[in-house]
Amino acid sequence: MPETLRETSTPATFDIKPEMSVNMLIPERLAENPESIFAERRIDGGPFTPITIRQLDEDVRATAKGFAARGLEPGDTVGIMCRTRYEWTVLDLAVLSLGGVVVPIYQTSSRDQVEWMTTDSNIHTIFVEDAEQYGVVAPLLETTQLEHLLVIDDGALDDLRNEGQGVDDETISTRASAVRSTDVATICYTSGTTGRPKGVELTHANLLAHVKNGTGDPGLGFVVTPVEDGAQKRVLLFLPLAHSYGRFVEFLGLASSSIIGYAPDTKKLIDDMQEFRPTWFIAVPRVFETVYNSADAKAGTGVTKRLFRWAVNAVQAYSLALDTAEGPSTLQTWRRTVALKLVLGRILDLMGGQLGFAISGGAALSNRHAHFFRGLGIELMEGYGATETTAPASVNRPGHIKLGSAGAPYPGIELRIADDGEILIGGASVFRGYHNNPEATAEALDAEGWFHSGDLGYIDADGYLHISGRRKEIIVTAGGKNVQPAVLENALRSHPLISEVMVVGEGKPFIGAMIALDEGMLPGWLANRGLPSLSLEQARVSPEVRDALQTAIDQANRKVSRAESIRKFTIVRRAFSEAEGEISASTKVIRRVVLEHFQDAMVELYGEG
Template sequence: MTSGSADSGSAAPEAAAAADSPGTPTAGALQWQAPTLIRIDERTTIPSLLQARVRRSAARPLIARKQEFGEAWQTVTAQEFYDDVCSVAAGLIGKGLQPGARVAIMSRTRYEWTLLDFACWAAALVPVPIYETSSAEQIAYVLADSKARLVVTESITTAELVRAAAASLDRPEPEVLSLDTGALHAITEAGRGVTAEQVAVRTASLTTASTSTIVYTSGTTGSPKGTVLSHGNFTDLCSNAHLWMPEIAMGRDSRLLLFLPLAHVFARFLEVFQISGEGIIGHVPDTKNLLSDLASFRPSYLLVVPRVLEKIYNSADARAGNGGARRLFRWAARVAVDYSRAQDTPAGPSRALRAQRAVADRLVYRRIRALVGDNADWIISGGAPLSPRLAHFYRGLGIPVLEGYGLTETVGPISVNTPRLTKIGTVGPPLPPMAVRISADGEIMLKGPSVFQGYHDDPAATAAAFTDDGWFRTGDLGSLDRDGYVTITGRAKDVIVTAGGKNVSPAPLEDSLRGHPLISQVVVVGEQRPFVSALITLDAEMLPSWLRAHGLGPMTVSEAASDPQVLAALDRAVQRANTHVSRAESIRKIRVLKVDFTEANGLLTPSLKVRRGVALERFAADIDDLYGGPTGVQS
């Protein structure tokens, strides 16, 4: 069955049956095989998914473009988008780019990014994303490793940065164009002599084995690796995901507002996923005006990282102020959590709890739902674990969080909770037809059609990433329950071994602490030390409202880092986090840093993960001070 029949009646019964039985356990539940809902043929490429959408609904809206001024959105039909794609593809061919040539794209999220992506695929080219925040050194690395022939940037400034980076390379410099100075016009002009048939021949030359993109990992340590992904990696996952969870993107009322960087593979997957469904996709370049963008676009589902959900909760709590308003909000929050937890019991919520929730909805929940556009049915969360309490809070107020897990090497999602298959505290069952295995030392291993082809020009790294029997080593630690739901416990390389020989996974402690309104980032430390400690940074956005709520005057982050009442609040947060681990794993000391972690200072990746190795090196003196000296010196 091809992707063109992904919504056909013959596939639906299989998908419905799978909803009651997520997969097949083997090897004592240490391995789980998700069902295969649809088998794509070798011609099911990314362009074919767009062509199928045009055949189904050429005149219906596919993309919404925000107008330059105001809050209005202009729709682009499937046919109009496809025509734009073909015009730009002709221009890329007209520029002499041969099949398989690399085209780098360095821009914030916008319509033109998606247009260039699909145009490259239609012309049998390989788009290579570069993060808009990348340094000259990082840009030079990607250009050199990918051998990009053309680079399209967003602005004149980034174009000049790319030209400077390219000039340092010992190879012919790529052509560099910028969107803000007519890049698309220059490309389409180059295609005036290219026929539609020539574009069609290029598109038809692709198979599922053809390379679709090379995505460079942001890298929390070492140089980035070029992850080679095929068309089949995307299309097999999209086709099966639509059947597995049709509620998300197969309805005509499905609306996705994309604000994550399209240089990130999960945003790219959702781009293809939404366009190959039946709904509409919109783009905004960042989160500066996110609340107003959500209000005007009214998405039916959101993709966020847990930090966004933590900030929404903390902001709502802070806005409640003191006295009765705060007590009302916190009562409503408890009701939401209790109501959600009761949904997982055989009896369900009691009559009294349902009545309390109705009152809380009228007084509190409606205002919070309005913050995300008042149309969202689900929130998809990934990138880091979400605290179960927050997950219950959002489900209780009426927007279930579908927590998932994925990697660049798997085109994003590996497993995800669905509207019908959800266990809060897990990252859901594997997406069809993925297989998950837990090794003897607790590492999550994968097999399936969305697993990448290998690392670009790096056979040694590719070989090291797989077991002898072909399972991909994720480097993540986790478990499988008897129903096939995956739980993540941390990164294998991040595990701390204390001087007493205790293995400590820092992730549970770090994730628990990051839910506190004062805390921005946490790095748990203790390698070869007598006990576990933590470096903590303060959230500059939340600090003023927290200080007001606690009757304290204004302070800078630097002042707050040594204030007794702030430190006492952080100590209480640490004590709460410690209740979830053994004494040997508990945090005994903290150091509050006077600087936060950002992309600009090199302590966060573009996907907002802490560069742990960089942090440990940069704050080595602070760590030593916690223990009274370097490793081996007892405090």
């Protein structure tokens, strides 16, 4: 282990005063330039069309008047179940302007999940996007205290505006200014990897501190400045707004004067990137891995495949050399230039052609992908955080990037490593507690206000955080060996054939792995190797598929000792499913459910359940 630190911090760039709230963000933008563009969105599948900050203000005010006319009081909760679209933001800001509390609900949530959130946070009004979501939630009108279920696609916001015509602007302004920084702004329910999802209470101070510190001192913050070369920066928002990182982008875009591009359909992500042309965005590692794997699959075979691999090696070598005292050599620079011109430039074009930096969060990104994108010219900055820390707690920043790390503390955040290696987090963006759950709050927040993350890691001598796994996920084999599955899982997930992987072995004689194939990548992978098309069931027993996975496992095993290495793997009968409760809405594997649903895989690995 290299030299490490027990604590590190980055100073805040903005002080939160009691009278401040998220409601100050729109007036600040209006004062700068009421005709500046707030966002762009597609309407009925058409081109991206702009929305000014003046239009946002008018829409939020009109919607807030409707809520006021309906009797929304400070502290009342409103649920929003909708894809990433402009109406989500309008509803969000309208509720907050009246001192209400927003409860984000993933559009993929089951009826049981929505019922738990509705009853736990006492929701009386939920907005859903369409008839399908209405069908999921409607039974709760009979079984819970839910009174109003409104459908956005059926004109719910227009109805609100009509109802609020008798409410004046002064009423809305007075209520917005009465909101305090300590007031709860939102209750965000966690993935629920163990038991019931917990409602994370985030205050206006939590949200405001994060976005203001992210646009502050260029030496400390994200450097998400309002303009670049005379133009506003552009951020494509495709993460769900029920996800803490998606919500962070929403508020950060508003605070930084970046233009937000709403991308509700991730299947059209490449089309949206090409038309919207973002200068930055935040995504989970799987997005970056998919871009690379798709490019690799399209490279074909023979000479074109060898040329692609040469180009990849060239840009990765250039990126690696950036971390040396000497920097890239003349030959490395020349090779990168040729690689971009002949082969890889089209990847940049696919992402819009002007992407300057991107932030990866939610899980670890492999080093080879990080160096690939940096070699392309995109500053790829890994971060780390949780819903309880209002998204990022640490992040690599432009000019201060250490690939392979989760970065230095986010401005205003303190990090501490406990005696057992657990990461503790302090600062203005740490949540105030779990809703209606004092026992869980006491377990997560100590007397000094430190959030006990449950993650393991260390801080290097330069103050950068490194994540090594989850404390509660440590596997103890029959031989008494402690194994952290994240090391192996993170190394394997980037393989084009692997959709998801779960390392197992609790109480067993050796470590095994359950692998779910990526059904989208499988056909191209087979075709590029001159292999016939295979069904998922056929691929499970294909010697070529299994040999490729074994090679990937052999490479991953080099990161651990023999006692920790994967000795046997099985390809499961289907992909892990969010609908079956095996994957959370934030793409985390829920281990206990997978073990319950895939007992046949455990029998294949160990001869018993």
